[in-house]
Amino acid sequence: MYNDTHPPASVCILRLSAIGDTCHVLPVIRTLQGAWPNTRFTWVIGRLEAKLFGHLPDIEFIVVDKREGTLKARAKLKEQLRGRRFDVLMHMQLSLRASILSTAIPAKIRLGFDRSRAREMQWLFTNLSIAPAARQHVMDSLFGFAEKFDVYDRLLRWDIPLSDDAVAYANRVIPEPGNTVIISPCSSHQLRNWRPEYYAEVADYAVASLGLRVVLCGGPSEIERRTGEQIVSLMKQQCLNTIGQDTLLQFFATLERATLLITPDSGPAHMGTAAGIPVIGLYAATNPARSGPYLSRQWCVDKYDLAAKRLLGKAAAEIPWTTKIERPGVMDLITPDDVIKKMHSLLLSLARHKK
Numbered sequence: 001m002y003n004d005t006h007p008p009a010s011v012c013i014l015r016l017s018a019i020g021d022t023c024h025v026l027p028v029i030r031t032l033q034g035a036w037p038n039t040r041f042t043w044v045i046g047r048l049e050a051k052l053f054g055h056l057p058d059i060e061f062i063v064v065d066k067r068e069g070t071l072k073a074r075a076k077l078k079e080q081l082r083g084r085r086f087d088v089l090m091h092m093q094l095s096l097r098a099s100i101l102s103t104a105i106p107a108k109i110r111l112g113f114d115r116s117r118a119r120e121m122q123w124l125f126t127n128l129s130i131a132p133a134a135r136q137h138v139m140d141s142l143f144g145f146a147e148k149f150d151v152y153d154r155l156l157r158w159d160i161p162l163s164d165d166a167v168a169y170a171n172r173v174i175p176e177p178g179n180t181v182i183i184s185p186c187s188s189h190q191l192r193n194w195r196p197e198y199y200a201e202v203a204d205y206a207v208a209s210l211g212l213r214v215v216l217c218g219g220p221s222e223i224e225r226r227t228g229e230q231i232v233s234l235m236k237q238q239c240l241n242t243i244g245q246d247t248l249l250q251f252f253a254t255l256e257r258a259t260l261l262i263t264p265d266s267g268p269a270h271m272g273t274a275a276g277i278p279v280i281g282l283y284a285a286t287n288p289a290r291s292g293p294y295l296s297r298q299w300c301v302d303k304y305d306l307a308a309k310r311l312l313g314k315a316a317a318e319i320p321w322t323t324k325i326e327r328p329g330v331m332d333l334i335t336p337d338d339v340i341k342k343m344h345s346l347l348l349s350l351a352r353h354k355k
Contacts, residue, residue, distance in 0.1 A: 020266065050063045182262070183202075194331050198339075207238070262282070284325070285304075
């Protein structure tokens with residue numbers, strides 16, 4: 001085991017996806033960089049996620065394209081790492097695909113999750129585990145990798161540099177920061193999505209009663225485009241629909257200029273945290289205590305316990321920590337009034353902090 005006076009010379013992080021989870025990984029790396037300033041960090045990351053993080057200057061990135069298939073991607077990774085050996089591999093992804101890829105990464109210490117959390121047989125691919133813990137937020141569990149090396153001071157720092165193009169795009173979308181609500185309406189999991197008519201009601205209220213601008217953001221998928229169009233058609237007020245028009249980095253730059261973000265359990269929720277803005281997360285299908293925006297859990301509309309009682313017949317405290325209640329209609333437990341009340345409380349809090 002390494003100690004504070006002899007940190008590892010090289011560390012490889014294996015976390016391919018998804019956007020939200022990679023947002024959780026970066027503060028762990030920043031924390032380790034602060035504790036071990038001379039250590040070289042390499043991050044094996046997914047193709048999409050690299051579009052947001054791959055330009056960071058103080059981390060080496062090796063991009064894996066999952067579309068190539070696991071065995072082909074493993075062979076390519078092995079060739080890229082030929083002749084190299086890391087002091088530590090931090091295997092942060094609980095998937096068999098990632099574990100197979102990990103066999104192409106030579107490392108003396110292969111650190112993974114403890115046996116109770118090492119799903120999909122991850123424990124077969126590691127020789128050291130982090131300390132057991134129960135009912136943790138995802139980011140807290142990832143900090144267990146730093147704590148294994150007695151690094152306990154957490155730096156909740158992302159430091160994602162913006163390109164000139166991203167800044168220019170964000171300036172066009174939000175010319176004057178401080179009065180804009182971004183709504184990113186879709187998760188990649190359809191049963192976590194809220195009704196377009198509910199978003200429209202909240203957006204109309206934000207414009208008419210709170211004097212805010214509303215910007216719709218999202219990716220180019222058919223469901224995202226269709227949801228955006230439905231929200232616009234249902235609104236009585238005006239909003240700006242940018243769904244499908246930006247890159248990940250442009251979206252991140254836009255978040256940095258916004259007042260707040262409204263979104264379901266999705267990658268954008270965690271991008272909002274990384275961008276330093278409060279997030280009103282919409283949670284019924286999943287547990288915000290486990291996967292909510294890390295610094296905005298008090299602003300989440302949390303109907304997870306109600307969903308557990310109504311759909312599973314048990315309180316949230318009585319079901320496994322990782323349970324997803326992705327059932328038709330579960331997100332209808334969240335009402336527009338729930339979101340409007342959170343928005344009022346959040347804006348009041350922001351106003352108090354400005355005084």
